[in-house]
Amino acid sequence: LPENWTDTRETLLEGMLFSLKYMGMTLVEQPKGEELSAAAVKRIVATAKASGKKLQKVTLKVSPRGIVLNDSGTNELIENVSIYRISYCTADKIHDKVFAYIAQNQLNENLECHAFLCTKRKMAQAVTLTVAQAFKIAFELWQAAKEEKEKRERSMLEGEGPSSPSSEAPVHPDASAATGNLLDLEDPAKSPLTSSANSPHLDNSMFGPSSSVNNNVVWEMDDGLDEAFSRLAQSRTNPHVLDTGLTAQDIQSAETLSPVDWNKIDPTTGEKDDLFMF
Structure with a gap:
């Protein structure tokens, strides 16, 4: 990712908002791939055009915890996808205003492409780059907390106990608190892994030091997610990099668009009928 994207880290921790229009979803056979996603987007576009309906306006919130999708009009929660379940995202080559991601459904494990x-x-x-950067930060926090957990376990085996100052020193200043919450990503109403002590809401406190988070408990409860992300990370060429369909030229192009401009509607296209925009 471009160097200047590191400047967005703090904003990303809070969550970046994008105003988009939801086109739909289709099932896919593989977790990633440019041709795979292009074919999926083609199906979604065809279905959307055939329906003749206006597209749903949504707010997409991207953070290291994942993607949260809300209806722009009612603010109703539509989808809450853990960053660890996202395996691919891209800006489509043919339908050039379309952002798409592939993720594994939490309930039935199906692979879904959303456009x-x-x-x-x-x-x-820009949305694609933001999701990729969010994944990178999430991986770094997960890795730091994993190392801290292993360090603490080694200390206990050596008889030093958890009260030893050396075993309590975090690898990353925010690793214990931030990753404890990062791992607790799923919808609390659907997931037995979620602790009632952890708020499901996305807010700034989720990513700051917090004495109320017992990291041992969080790790124990989230071993399933930990294992899933570990497998997902290990299966990638570069574990900390989320696969995208962007070229170096695409990245350079996105760089010229400042974050403050991302949600500004182009007056020449903003009011056109949805069906003529893709």
Whole structure:
């Protein structure tokens, strides 16, 4: 990712918002691939056009915890996808204003491709880059907390006990508190892994030091997610990098669009009928 994207880390921890239009979802056979996602987007576009309906306006919130999708009008929660379940995202090459991601459904484990219409191609690229950067930060926090857990276990085996100052020193300043919450990502109403002590809401406190988080308990409760992310990370060429369909030229193009401009609607295209925009 471009160097200047590291400047967005703090904003990403809080969550970046994008105003998009939801086009729909289709099942896919593989977790990633440019041709795979292009074919999926083609199906979604065809279905959306055939329906003749206006596309649903949504707010997409991207953070290291994942993607949260809300209806722009009612603010109703539509989808809450853990970052660890996202295996691919891209700005489509043919339908150039379309952002799409592939993720594993929490309930039935199906692989789903979701597509969104953006106001311009640069915005689709920017959303893709943001998701990739969020994954990178999440992986770093997960890795730091994993190392801290192993270090603490070694200390206990050596008879030093958890009260030893050396065993309590975090590998990363925010690793214990931040990752404890990062791992607790699923919908609390659906997941038995979620602790009632952890708020399901996305807020700034989720990513700051917190004495109320017992990291041992969080790790024990989230071993399933930990294992899933570990497998997902190990299966990738570069574990800390989320696969995207972006080229170096795409990334350079997205860089020219400042975060403050991402949600500005292009007056020449913003009011056009949805069906003519893709």
